[in-house]
Structure formats: structure tokens, C-alpha cells
Amino acid sequence: MTTSTLTRPPVTDDAPQQPRRRLTPQRVVLHVFLVAVAVGWLFPILWAVLTSLRSYEYTASHGYVSFGGWTIDNYVTAWRSAEFGKHFLNSVYITVPAVLLTLFLASCVAFVIARFSWKLNVVLLGLFTAANLLPQQALLIPLFRLFTEVPLPAFMSDSELLYDSYWGLILVNVAFQCGFCVFVLSNYMKALPRDLYEAAMVDGASVWRQYWQVTMPLCRPALAALATLEVTWIYNEFFWATVLMRTGDKFPVTSSLNNLRGEFFTDNNLVSAGSVLVAIPTLVIFFLLQRHFVRGLTLGASKG
Amino acid sequence: MSRPRTQAEYLARLVPPSVAGLNRRSLLAGAAGASALLGTGLLAGCGDSDSGGSGGKTVSMGSNASDPTPKDVLAKVSAAFKTSSGVEVAINTVDHNTFQENINNYLQGKPDDVFTWFAGYRMRFFAARGLAGDVSDVWGKLSGFSDAFKKASTGDDGKQYFVPFSYYPWAVFYRKSVWQQHGYQVPTTLDQFNTLGAQMKRDGLVPIAFADKDGWPAMGTFDILNLRINGYQFHVDLMAGKESWTSDKVKKVFDTWAGLLPLHQPDSLGRTWQEAAQSLQQKKSGMYLLGLFVAQQFNADEQDDIDFFTFPEIDSTIGAKALDAPIDGYMMARKPKSEENAKKLLEYIGGVDAGNISVKTDPGTLVANTGADTSGYSALQKKAAELVGSATEIAQFLDRDTRPDFASTVIIPALQQFIKDPTDIGGLLTSIENQKKSIFTS
Numbered sequence: 001m002t003t004s005t006l007t008r009p010p011v012t013d014d015a016p017q018q019p020r021r022r023l024t025p026q027r028v029v030l031h032v033f034l035v036a037v038a039v040g041w042l043f044p045i046l047w048a049v050l051t052s053l054r055s056y057e058y059t060a061s062h063g064y065v066s067f068g069g070w071t072i073d074n075y076v077t078a079w080r081s082a083e084f085g086k087h088f089l090n091s092v093y094i095t096v097p098a099v100l101l102t103l104f105l106a107s108c109v110a111f112v113i114a115r116f117s118w119k120l121n122v123v124l125l126g127l128f129t130a131a132n133l134l135p136q137q138a139l140l141i142p143l144f145r146l147f148t149e150v151p152l153p154a155f156m157s158d159s160e161l162l163y164d165s166y167w168g169l170i171l172v173n174v175a176f177q178c179g180f181c182v183f184v185l186s187n188y189m190k191a192l193p194r195d196l197y198e199a200a201m202v203d204g205a206s207v208w209r210q211y212w213q214v215t216m217p218l219c220r221p222a223l224a225a226l227a228t229l230e231v232t233w234i235y236n237e238f239f240w241a242t243v244l245m246r247t248g249d250k251f252p253v254t255s256s257l258n259n260l261r262g263e264f265f266t267d268n269n270l271v272s273a274g275s276v277l278v279a280i281p282t283l284v285i286f287f288l289l290q291r292h293f294v295r296g297l298t299l300g301a302s303k304g
Numbered sequence: 305m306s307r308p309r310t311q312a313e314y315l316a317r318l319v320p321p322s323v324a325g326l327n328r329r330s331l332l333a334g335a336a337g338a339s340a341l342l343g344t345g346l347l348a349g350c351g352d353s354d355s356g357g358s359g360g361k362t363v364s365m366g367s368n369a370s371d372p373t374p375k376d377v378l379a380k381v382s383a384a385f386k387t388s389s390g391v392e393v394a395i396n397t398v399d400h401n402t403f404q405e406n407i408n409n410y411l412q413g414k415p416d417d418v419f420t421w422f423a424g425y426r427m428r429f430f431a432a433r434g435l436a437g438d439v440s441d442v443w444g445k446l447s448g449f450s451d452a453f454k455k456a457s458t459g460d461d462g463k464q465y466f467v468p469f470s471y472y473p474w475a476v477f478y479r480k481s482v483w484q485q486h487g488y489q490v491p492t493t494l495d496q497f498n499t500l501g502a503q504m505k506r507d508g509l510v511p512i513a514f515a516d517k518d519g520w521p522a523m524g525t526f527d528i529l530n531l532r533i534n535g536y537q538f539h540v541d542l543m544a545g546k547e548s549w550t551s552d553k554v555k556k557v558f559d560t561w562a563g564l565l566p567l568h569q570p571d572s573l574g575r576t577w578q579e580a581a582q583s584l585q586q587k588k589s590g591m592y593l594l595g596l597f598v599a600q601q602f603n604a605d606e607q608d609d610i611d612f613f614t615f616p617e618i619d620s621t622i623g624a625k626a627l628d629a630p631i632d633g634y635m636m637a638r639k640p641k642s643e644e645n646a647k648k649l650l651e652y653i654g655g656v657d658a659g660n661i662s663v664k665t666d667p668g669t670l671v672a673n674t675g676a677d678t679s680g681y682s683a684l685q686k687k688a689a690e691l692v693g694s695a696t697e698i699a700q701f702l703d704r705d706t707r708p709d710f711a712s713t714v715i716i717p718a719l720q721q722f723i724k725d726p727t728d729i730g731g732l733l734t735s736i737e738n739q740k741k742s743i744f745t746s
Contacts, residue, residue, distance in 0.1 A: 060578070081372070144413070161414060163414065164414065242402060246396070246414065247396050249397075251398075258402050262400070263401075265597075
């Protein structure tokens with residue numbers, strides 16, 4: 001940390017700042033635009049939070065455009081009736097292994113693509129990147145059939161199939177997320193100085209050592225950024241968890257949100273409370289690792 | 305700059321400052337933590353306990369009973385079943401809507417031994433595809449079901465695939481106090497119904513509460529008009545894709561409906577049935593055609609004030625004896641792990657004891673088995689049971705009587721289009737017919 005603060009150019013070195021920037025029409029337009037966009041993004045979230053804090057009886061009789069009926073009962077009921085505790089844990093079982101596995105496998109592929117020149121390099125990268133463009137839904141039926149045919153030993157899953165097991169979901173998520181990670185990581189690795197590897201080879205480092213002890217530590221920022229993105233994406237994943245799972249108790253938290261909908265009757269305030277609860281982990285991750293998040297989005301921008 | 309003395313120092317020099325965020329130690333700690341998580345995650349997540357069980361003492365049940373009351377009924381029934389037979393029921397509850405939308409996957413995957421489902425076309429559809437187990441021999445041991453219920457449990461091949469458990473009727477609900485105050489009489493013909501509606505308008509009431517934001521409530525209106533105008537058999541054939549939607553018979557249904565629309569609550573596409581039911585509860589509307597579950601929107605002390613009548617007669621040769629009364633019940637998987645236990649459970653569910661548990665626990669539905677002790681019914685439930693008991697034919701509700709894809713992708717938008725613009729009935733019906741042809745031939 002100290003090196004980065006020391007070497008960062010001091011603020012005062014910037015172009016000499018004027019005490020106050022002039023208020024040009026462009027700036028007014030810019031700020032109006034920014035405020036509008038910010039409100040547009042924040043409105044649904046704030047509306048959900050606001051709704052979740054009000055009782056159904058009050059909003060039913062006074063409408064949603066009113067003020068009052070404050071309560072936190074929705075959160076208590078939502079947590080209890082949808083059994084979020086259990087389902088959050090299910091999400092962890094799926095997300096954590098899937099993210100680690102994705103990063104590991106993607107970094108292996110990226111390392112090969114970036115460091116070794118052989119004929120199929122571009123083809124391989126293209127293959128992984130193109131897989132991103134495949135609509136997941138189109139693969140539903142083949143994957144479903146496949147999963148119901150692949151047996152697992154009973155100690156791995158009580159369904160004794162890849163279908164309705166965490167293994168299956170982890171596998172699906174890893175498969176669909178690898179493409180993007182390979183793309184980002186290979187670009188990042190290509191930017192690392194080649195001399196490094198020449199030196200490593202002179203010192204007699206094996207390929208594995210070049211990968212694990214030279215490349216991986218240098219890729220920390222990229223890996224951190226990707227981990228942040230991937231945790232959010234895989235945690236939010238809803239589609240596969242709904243179709244490839246059969247046992248209600250094994251659903252991750254996103255799918256179990258449906259537990260709050262009744263057969264004939266849906267209490268929107270309760271569902272809002274549930275949604276806010278489900279969104280909290282992604283928000284926490286985002287705010288804690290915001291720096292990596294933003295960096296992750298611009299990783300490829302300044303490098304080859 | 306001095307020469308690096310260690311490998312780490314050397315590597316550190318190569319890293320641009322913007323990249324050197326984390327130090328080596330924290331990365332190692334992170335990796336250790338992550339691998340610990342991975343380890344526990346895998347161990348705890350994937351070695352989950354064996355709950356299905358292939359032994360002789362358990363039977364698994366896939367349940368869509370995610371609402372608290374039905375869930376409670378099922379829990380009590382399975383506890384009672386365990387006491388009587390010694391077989392434990394492992395209940396797998398999936399929320400009602402997800403269960404319904406996933407049923408195709410569910411049945412083709414690895415379904416539970418017994419699962420909750422609906423009578424009528426939706427049952428026959430899966431029975432005909434060989435995705436459900438034949439339970440005719442269970443029916444041999446059951447008693448207390450009317451012929452209408454047995455018919456609703458029978459597949460296209462004449463075998464039974466379904467054990468009914470509960471049902472609720474659709475009817476026109478109203479508040480007794482409102483009707484007494486204005487001196488309204490229950491209408492028995494369409495003319496009387498229209499006159500009553502006009503009178504309600506003069507009295508400052510919305511005659512018929514109406515909502516179709518969710519798409520399905522309007523199906524109830526279409527169903528009852530079709531049953532009254534064209535009769536039960538036409539309804540079944542129309543739903544099965546055998547009759548044409550462009551026929552004069554269907555056109556007459558929509559014409560009649562268009563005539564009644566001015567009596568309906570306006571702007572219904574933006575309203576949920578709960579809001580429409582609340583307008584009835586708040587005495588702003590005069591009546592509401594809905595299922596018995598409308599009572600959920602009334603307070604406990606208002607329950608006795610709810611009354612209903614069946615939709616009046618339109619054609620005297622057809623009468624007013626048919627109605628929508630969706631039946632919920634249970635089916636068996638095609639290859640249950642333990643067929644013997646599954647059938648035992650179905651027999652118990654269809655029996656009087658399970659029915660009695662439902663009467664005591666769930667005031668929102670009626671028990672299918674007529675042998676059950678119904679003295680615990682509320683006045684409303686008693687009247688509803690009489691109404692269904694006197695019905696000559698029982699339809700299951702549009703979306704249960706036809707292909708699910710046809711109901712949700714064709715009928716819902718079509719009915720909403722009709723409510724928005726009731727003038728172009730011909731064009732609407734042609735469009736339904738065209739879509740029907742492509743769906744039913746697929």
C-alpha cells in the first residue's frame with residue numbers, strides 16, 4: 001500500500017485548478033443529465049425499500065402514493081416464511097466454489113493463450129469469447145436431458161443425478177462464466193512484460209511455476225475485479241437454479257424469493273422486503289470492492 | 305535504484321503502482337480463506353443428507369402447497385398418515401407458481417413419488433404422455449366421491465390418474481348487508497341480471513367488480529358465459545382445440561360479454577383481484593364473480609356477511625347447473641421409488657380422515673370426499689358445497705382445461721385485448737383461432 005501512495009502523483013501536480021469552474025450551459029446540461037440518470041437508477045431500489053417498510057393493510061387502503069403505515073414486520077415475516085437463512089447458505093454453496101473454479105480454470109486457459117504461441121491461439125480465444133454470445137435458454141433442453149442422465153454417487157447428492165444437485169449448478173455456472181473471464185484475463189496477461197518470463201525460464205522455472213508464482217500474483221487486481229463481478233453474477237443467477245433443481249429446500253436464495261408469492265394473493269410489500277434482503281449481499285460486495293469493480297470494467301481499456 | 309536482492313523485490317519492481325494493490329501476505333491469507341470456504345462449501349453443500357430414501361418406510365411428496373394454510377393441512381395429513389401406517393412422508397415444498405411453471409421438467413426429471421396437481425385437462429395431458437402413474441386400483445378402495453369427481457380424475461384411456469382432495473367453486477359474490485339495504489333480489493336470468501346492474505348503477509354502486517391485471521381472472525367470466533350459452537360439452541371441446549373459435553357460438557359469448565362490460569368496473573387491466581375484492585368489501589361494488597378465495601380479502605367479522613349465487617341462466621335449454629370448480633389433488637409419478645407406499649398415501653389422502661383434517665384446518669376450500677365430517681364448515685362453505693353438489697357438470701377453469709401454453713400465451717392477451725377494445729370481436733377470434741391451430745398441432 002505504501003508504495004502506491006508514495007508514487008502516486010500528488011494532486012497539486014495537476015493542471016493548476018481554478019478556484020471555481022465557470023458555469024457553462026454544457027455543464028448544466030451534463031449535471032441535469034447525471035442527476036436524471038442517478039434518480040432513474042436509484043428510484044426502483046428506494047421505492048422497494050420504502051414499500052418494504054410499510055404494512056400491507058395501510059397501502060391497500062391508502063394506495064402506494066401515501067405516507068404512513070411504517071413497520072419492519074415485513075422483514076421478519078419474509079425472513080421467516082421464505083426460510084432465507086437456509087437459502088442464503090445454499091447460495092454460498094453454489095457461488096463460492098463456482099467463482100473459485102471459474103477463476104482457476106479461466107486463468108489457466110488465459111495463461112496458455114497469452115504466453116504460448118501456437119496455431120490455435122486465436123481460435124481458442126474466439127471459442128471462449130463466442131460462448132458468451134450463446135443464449136443460455138437455448139441450451140436448456142439439451143442440458144436438462146444431459147443432467148438427468150449423468151449419475152452421481154449418493155454421498156455427493158441425494159438425487160443421485162447431476163440434475164437437482166449443487167454440483168450441476170456449479171458446473172453450469174462455471175461453464176457459462178469461463179468465457180468472459182478468459183477474455184479479460186488473457187488480455188491482462190498479454191500486457192505483462194515478456195522479460196519476466198525469459199528471466200524465469202533462465203532461472204529454470206517450470207511452466208507451472210511461471211503460471212502459479214509469476215503470473216498469478218501479478219494478476220491479483222484482475223482476479224479481484226473478476227471475483228467481484230462473478231460473485232454478483234453467479235449469486236444473482238436465477239434461471240438455472242430454477243430449472244435444474246427439483247427440491248425446494250435446495251433452491252438458492254434468488255429462487256426461494258418466490259416463496260413469498262401466494263397462490264392467489266401476493267403481498268407486494270412482503271416481496272419488496274424479501275427482495276431487499278436478497279439484494280443486500282450484492283450491495284455489500286459492491287460497496288466493499290467498488291474499487292475493483294470499476295477497475296474490472298476498464299481492465300482491457302488501456303492495455304493491448 | 306539498487307539491485308533487487310530477492311525474487312519478490314525483483315517482481316515488485318516490475319509491477320506498475322496502480323496494480324500493486326494487495327501485498328503478498330494478504331493474498332496468501334485470502335487464498336487460505338477462500339480455500340477454507342471452498343472446502344467447507346463442498347463438504348457441507350454436496351454431502352447433503354439422504355432424505356429421499358429408497359427403503360420401505362418413506363414416501364416422497366412433491367408439494368406446491370407453499371401458502372401457510374395448505375402447507376399446514378399437508379403437514380397434518382402426513383403426520384396422521386405416519387401414525388396410521390408407519391410410513392414417513394418426506395415433503396418437498398416448492399412455491400406454487402414455480403412448481404406449476406416447472407411441471408414439465410419436474411415430471412420428466414426425477415419426480416417425487418406423489419405430487420400435488422390439478423384435475424381435468426392438465427392431468428389428462430400428463431397422463432396421456434405417460435408421465436403419471438395409473439392409480440385405478442386406489443380408486444377401487446375409495447368411496448365418497450361423486451361421479452363428477454371421478455370423471456375429473458380419469459385420463460383419456462379411461463383409467464384414473466388423480467385423487468381429488470379439495471376444490472372451490474366460482475360464483476357471484478356479494479355482501480348481504482348491501483343487498484338488504486337496497487332490497488336487491490338474486491337474479492335468475494340474464495335480463496334480471498342486467499336490470500339489477502342498472503339499478504346498482506343508479507344506487508351509486510359499481511355493479512360488477514372486475515380486475516384482470518394478472519390475466520387469469522377474466523377467464524372466469526369467459527368460462528361461465530360459455531358454459532351458460534353453449535353448455536359444458538362445448539366448453540370441453542373448445543378447450544381441447546376441437547371446436548373453432550371463429551364459430552358463431554364463441555362469437556355470441558363475446559357479444560354477451562360486451563353487453564355486460566358497461567356494468568363491470570372500468571380500467572380493470574390495471575387492477576388486481578385483491579383490489580377488486582376490496583371494493584366489494586368496502587361496499588363500493590355490488591357483486592363480484594370470483595372463486596371462494598375472495599373471502600380472504602374480508603375481515604373475520606365480515607365473513608358471515610358474504611353470500612353468493614351462481615351465474616344466472618342465459619339459455620333455458622342449457623340451464624344454469626354447470627360451473628367452474630377447480631379441483632386440487634394428488635397424482636403418482638410414473639416410476640415411484642415405492643409404488644406400494646405411494647398408493648397407500650394416495651388412499652389415505654382420498655379417505656375420510658384426511659378430509660376431516662382439511663375441514664378443521666382450511667376454511668378457504670371444500671373437501672372433495674363427501675364422507676368427511678363437514679359440521680365444521682362455515683355457512684359460506686356449506687352453501688358452496690351444496691352448489692357444487694347440485695351441479696350437473698364441473699369445469700376446471702380455463703387455464704386448467706386447456707394446454708397451459710395456449711392459456712397463457714394466447715388467451716390471456718386476447719381477453720385483455722377484448723377488455724380494452726370490445727368492438728373488434730371478429731378480428732380477435734380469427735387471431736385466436738390461428739394461434740390455436742399452430743399450438744395444438746405442435
